[in-house]
Amino acid sequence: MTDRNPVGATILGYPRIGPDRELKRAVESYWAGTSTAADLEETARTLRVNTWDELKAAGLDSIPSNTFSYYDQVLDTAALVGALPPRHTELGLSPLDTYFAAARGTQQAPALEMTKWFDTNYHYLVPELGPDTGFALAGSKPIDEYVEARKLGLETRPVLLGPVTFLLLAKAHADAPEDFQPLSLLERLLPVYEELLAALHSAGAEWVQLDEPAFVADRSAAELAALDQAYTRLGGRPDRPSILVASYFGSLGEALGTLARVPVEGLALDLVTDPTAGDAAAAQTALRDKEVVAGVVDGRNIWRTDVDTAMTKAATLLGSVGRLGVSTSCSLLHVPYDVDRETAMPERLRSWLAFARQKVAEVVLLGRALRHGQDAASVVDELARARAAVADRGSASDLREPRVRARLDSLRPEHAQRGDYAKRAGEQQSSLGLPALPTTTIGSFPQTDELRRARAQHRAGQLDTEQYHAAMRSEIERVIRLQEDIGLDVLVHGEPERNDMVQYFAEQLRGFAATEHGWVQSYGSRCVRPPVLFGDVSRPEPMTVEWATFAQSLTDRPVKGMLTGPVTILAWSFVRDDQPLADTARQVALAIRDEVHDLESAGIRAIQVDEPALRELLPLRQSAHKEYLSWSVESFRLATSGISDSTQIHTHLCYSEFGEILPGIAALDADVTSIEAARSRMEVLSDLNAAGFARGVGPGVYDIHSPRVPDVDEISNLLRTAVAAVPAERVWVNPDCGLKTRGYAEVEPALRNLVSAARQVRAEQR
Ligand SMILES: CN1c2c(nc(N)[nH]c2=O)NC[C@@H]1CNc1ccc(C(=O)N[C@@H](CCC(=O)N[C@@H](CCC(=O)N[C@@H](CCC(=O)O)C(=O)O)C(=O)O)C(=O)O)cc1
Numbered sequence: 001m002t003d004r005n006p007v008g009a010t011i012l013g014y015p016r017i018g019p020d021r022e023l024k025r026a027v028e029s030y031w032a033g034t035s036t037a038a039d040l041e042e043t044a045r046t047l048r049v050n051t052w053d054e055l056k057a058a059g060l061d062s063i064p065s066n067t068f069s070y071y072d073q074v075l076d077t078a079a080l081v082g083a084l085p086p087r088h089t090e091l092g093l094s095p096l097d098t099y100f101a102a103a104r105g106t107q108q109a110p111a112l113e114m115t116k117w118f119d120t121n122y123h124y125l126v127p128e129l130g131p132d133t134g135f136a137l138a139g140s141k142p143i144d145e146y147v148e149a150r151k152l153g154l155e156t157r158p159v160l161l162g163p164v165t166f167l168l169l170a171k172a173h174a175d176a177p178e179d180f181q182p183l184s185l186l187e188r189l190l191p192v193y194e195e196l197l198a199a200l201h202s203a204g205a206e207w208v209q210l211d212e213p214a215f216v217a218d219r220s221a222a223e224l225a226a227l228d229q230a231y232t233r234l235g236g237r238p239d240r241p242s243i244l245v246a247s248y249f250g251s252l253g254e255a256l257g258t259l260a261r262v263p264v265e266g267l268a269l270d271l272v273t274d275p276t277a278g279d280a281a282a283a284q285t286a287l288r289d290k291e292v293v294a295g296v297v298d299g300r301n302i303w304r305t306d307v308d309t310a311m312t313k314a315a316t317l318l319g320s321v322g323r324l325g326v327s328t329s330c331s332l333l334h335v336p337y338d339v340d341r342e343t344a345m346p347e348r349l350r351s352w353l354a355f356a357r358q359k360v361a362e363v364v365l366l367g368r369a370l371r372h373g374q375d376a377a378s379v380v381d382e383l384a385r386a387r388a389a390v391a392d393r394g395s396a397s398d399l400r401e402p403r404v405r406a407r408l409d410s411l412r413p414e415h416a417q418r419g420d421y422a423k424r425a426g427e428q429q430s431s432l433g434l435p436a437l438p439t440t441t442i443g444s445f446p447q448t449d450e451l452r453r454a455r456a457q458h459r460a461g462q463l464d465t466e467q468y469h470a471a472m473r474s475e476i477e478r479v480i481r482l483q484e485d486i487g488l489d490v491l492v493h494g495e496p497e498r499n500d501m502v503q504y505f506a507e508q509l510r511g512f513a514a515t516e517h518g519w520v521q522s523y524g525s526r527c528v529r530p531p532v533l534f535g536d537v538s539r540p541e542p543m544t545v546e547w548a549t550f551a552q553s554l555t556d557r558p559v560k561g562m563l564t565g566p567v568t569i570l571a572w573s574f575v576r577d578d579q580p581l582a583d584t585a586r587q588v589a590l591a592i593r594d595e596v597h598d599l600e601s602a603g604i605r606a607i608q609v610d611e612p613a614l615r616e617l618l619p620l621r622q623s624a625h626k627e628y629l630s631w632s633v634e635s636f637r638l639a640t641s642g643i644s645d646s647t648q649i650h651t652h653l654c655y656s657e658f659g660e661i662l663p664g665i666a667a668l669d670a671d672v673t674s675i676e677a678a679r680s681r682m683e684v685l686s687d688l689n690a691a692g693f694a695r696g697v698g699p700g701v702y703d704i705h706s707p708r709v710p711d712v713d714e715i716s717n718l719l720r721t722a723v724a725a726v727p728a729e730r731v732w733v734n735p736d737c738g739l740k741t742r743g744y745a746e747v748e749p750a751l752r753n754l755v756s757a758a759r760q761v762r763a764e765q766r
């Protein structure tokens with residue numbers, strides 16, 4: 001196996017949703033039946049071609065392909081290796097519709113489970129495998145996209161999810177024996193990868209990138225042996241492209257030795273997340289005849305790269321590895337397209353930032369500087385500009401607010417503690433007077449086109465603030481009346497005024513800046529615009545009190561105040577990197593604490609502080625868990641303490657496997673925790689019990705990611721499972737998550753069924 005060109009300056013992946021979310025619009029229009037598959041394919045093709053053109057013009061040495069996806073790259077892989085569940089493949093649909101059925105579910109066939117992609121805010125679909133799963137090459141997407149680019153005169157490097165990470169991300173399907181491990185299918189899967197590599201080779205591909213990010217987390221000896229086995233076998237084939245194994249989101253630890261030894265030609269390392277990763281690689285003698293691609297430009301944050309630090313990190317590998325390439329630390333999927341479009345942002349702040357397009361330019365610059373020297377005419381001016389921007393940010397004095405700092409310094413442990421739970425529970429029951437198995441929702445009701453349009457018109461000045469507020473009040477009233485009619489016990493105002501549960505708060509907090517075009521894919525066609533947390537955080541004035549008190553004024557039933565917690569605000573923002581995350585978390589916590597206090601003073605008796613990202617920020621390595629859980633739990637408690645025992649604090653968690661943070665969830669000390677559970681069949685309840693959790697819990701009884709309406713029996717059966725695991729007086733009844741992505745046609749019957757099921761099971765408890 002000989003490789004023809006070095007990888008050189010490259011990136012591990014690029015955004016695919018389109019600079020103006022063209023893919024989102026095309027996919028949603030196809031789903032709605034207002035455009036054809038051919039229209040969708042044409043939009044997709046244009047997006048791919050535009051991306052390749054841009055990357056070529058930027059001067060990368062190696063351009064990735066197969067980074068496009070209609071929905072998700074893990075789902076693409078499951079489809080490619082013929083591993084979609086029979087419940088989707090047997091629907092008799094076209095390949096594209098079968099793919100979307102697995103992603104979104106149908107009334108007959110629930111979707112695949114969706115969960116967090118490592119510690120990011122991207123979500124992938126979890127393949128379901130069992131001992132009966134057979135693999136076969138069932139498509140040609142990577143080959144087609146490689147050929148598509150080649151016809152345009154571009155040699156690209158197809159990117160594939162590696163076979164071992166694919167299996168490690170999969171779960172056992174419902175009928176698999178309890179001890180079934182998807183990794184046991186490796187021998188069956190490898191021939192499909194061999195066939196794929198051979199097909200790419202005969203299509204002309206020189207390099208292929210196989211992503212194995214699962215190995216930046218702690219892995220067992222058996223898993224490391226599987227990695228060895230996979231790449232010894234794939235690397236041993238003569239009819240294949242050169243293989244670049246890519247790792248990202250951390251350092252490889254023990255897997256580094258394995259990947260250095262196996263017969264592949266290149267290894268991509270993240271030198272941003274763990275700055276010592278370069279030294280570890282330099283010590284591997286087996287890397288002396290491989291290309292190491294140094295990920296020195298942060299692929300997940302938006303600050304301009306410190307070029308001197310980046311060059312120093314890359315230089316640690318010079319002389320120790322066969323050839324040196326330079327890259328982003330991970331795919332640029334996690335950052336927006338282009339900071340130059342952010343013309344409404346203060347110019348000085350903008351000059352400190354780099355989005356995907358600017359990061360590609362940084363990689364090209366660093367590649368040239370490493371190749372030709374820092375004084376070369378082709379780089380000297382650009383390096384100077386990069387250094388000046390980083391120095392300017394470092395010297396900006398207005399990022400620190402003395403009042404915020406003084407308040408943090410005055411904090412004592414008692415500021416993060418509430419009274420005894422039994423006393424709190426008694427006072428809350430007197431205040432709220434709820435039945436057993438109380439019903440509630442997670443906060444948002446459908447964000448209709450009308451609401452979004454009203455917000456867009458308000459932004460554009462076509463609707464003044466009073467008119468916009470009147471529209472929101474009328475929506476709140478409608479949602480309150482609907483909930484009363486359905487018979488829910490604890491109501492919500494429905495969050496119509498929120499563009500997003502983080503951005504909405506960031507727009508009102510000091511220390512944050514919003515973007516206009518900074519969309520990042522969160523899952524499928526759904527996107528978010530993470531705000532930029534650049535300076536000390538404080539809350540100039542109440543953010544939600546007006547809406548919550550208006551909603552409460554309409555009804556005698558309790559209305560929950562609805563806030564986003566400090567950890568989630570951090571997780572879903574681009575956060576300053578000039579101080580420890582724990583310090584930033586405390587600042588955000590104090591701002592939320594002020595809001596909790598104001599909601600309570602305004603007569604709101606239950607306040608939910610959502611922390612869906614608590615699991616997301618958990619470090620991938622166990623050794624860092626304790627410290628993370630300590631500051632994250634403390635920041636939640638800081639935000640939710642200092643209030644009366646009779647005020648009921650709720651929290652909400654979703655999108656995750658909670659196993660490793662169960663003790664942390666118990667330590668939050670929330671009175672009620674609503675938690676995603678429908679797709680994983682309530683298993684979380686026994687896990688919570690085992691972790692010593694003994695507070696109110698609302699295991700989600702239906703999956704809101706699917707348009708499917710659950711029937712009463714389905715929900716009541718889940719509730720029976722719940723009350724078997726947890727005393728009925730602690731069980732709450734709610735969906736898995738907020739309803740903002742759904743339509744009323746599904747939400748209303750689903751909630752009516754939820755209330756009927758709760759009443760049924762409530763009656764059985766007497
Ligand atoms: C709970 N989740 C969230 C995560 N991260 C967040 N930051 N926020 C979350 O809620 N991570 C985990 C999960 C992921 N889930 C979701 C669920 C839903 C969405 C979603 O629906 N996103 C919307 C965009 C939301 C938004 O910002 N809306 C704005 C702007 C709306 C808009 O596009 N306006 C149009 C004009 C409209 C018109 O003229 O009619 C425009 O600007 O062009 C708003 O409501 O004002 C999405 O559409 O993808 C994301 C993550």
Ligand SMILES: N[C@@H](CCS)C(=O)O
Pocket residue numbers: 442443444445501562610612652654737738739740
């Ligand atoms: N309160 C939010 C939580 C989503 S995780 C909502 O209901 O959309």
Ligand SMILES: [Zn+2]
Pocket residue numbers: 442612652653654655736737738
């Ligand atoms: Zn949620």
